[in-house]
Amino acid sequence: MAKKVEYNRLKCIGNGNCVASAPSYFQLNENGSKAILKNSKEKDDVFVSTIEENKLNDVIEAAKQCPVNAIKIYDDETDEDIVSVNIKKDKVEEIEAKYDDLKEFEMDKKGYFLIRVNKEKQRVEVGHCGELNKVDVMVYGTNPLEIYMTVIKKDLIENMGHAAYLGREIQKACTALKHNLEYIQDDELETV
Ligand code: SF4
Numbered sequence: 001m002a003k004k005v006e007y008n009r010l011k012c013i014g015n016g017n018c019v020a021s022a023p024s025y026f027q028l029n030e031n032g033s034k035a036i037l038k039n040s041k042e043k044d045d046v047f048v049s050t051i052e053e054n055k056l057n058d059v060i061e062a063a064k065q066c067p068v069n070a071i072k073i074y075d076d077e078t079d080e081d082i083v084s085v086n087i088k089k090d091k092v093e094e095i096e097a098k099y100d101d102l103k104e105f106e107m108d109k110k111g112y113f114l115i116r117v118n119k120e121k122q123r124v125e126v127g128h129c130g131e132l133n134k135v136d137v138m139v140y141g142t143n144p145l146e147i148y149m150t151v152i153k154k155d156l157i158e159n160m161g162h163a164a165y166l167g168r169e170i171q172k173a174c175t176a177l178k179h180n181l182e183y184i185q186d187d188e189l190e191t192v
Pocket residue numbers: 011012013014015016017018019026034035062065066067068069070071
């Protein structure tokens with residue numbers, strides 16, 4: 001069964017991946033801005049050529065390497081799109097976000113944090129408790145990145161979910177400080 005390669009010049013951005021993968025089929029034009037499909041027939045900037053059996057893998061690779069999908073390979077008899085069948089295997093997996101805090105929550109072995117906005121000192125304070133209600137380290141600041149990176153550098157956190165939670169709460173606290181809003185840990189910000 002004959003396989004055809006179709007090259008769309010309008011889509012091409014001329015990065016040359018196809019030339020590297022299948023030099024017997026593709027070359028760049030004189031100024032390097034577009035590919036040329038050798039020995040092809042053209043209609044409306046779409047070029048078509050028949051693929052020799054022993055070059056099929058090279059041309060398939062060229063199509064896969066094209067960043068803008070300017071190259072298509074299909075079976076001339078069935079019209080089946082060969083490369084898109086292969087590409088489907090690499091399709092991005094979409095996962096609906098789900099999490100049950102009651103069932104899945106895991107306590108961080110290194111402790112927990114008490115977060116507050118200190119309006120008098122105009123800063124956010126993050127207290128680490130290694131034991132129940134006993135703050136052993138307090139990190140303060142006004143920049144979320146600086147605060148949570150200091151927490152990480154001081155090795156006060158271990159659990160990734162906990163780190164994500166802390167980042168979100170520190171961001172909320174800093175936003176509350178900046179806009180003079182009420183901050184209560186774990187509550188949504190009141191944006192009146
Ligand atoms: S890989 Fe695609 S974009 Fe790059 S030159 Fe070839 S056809 Fe054009």
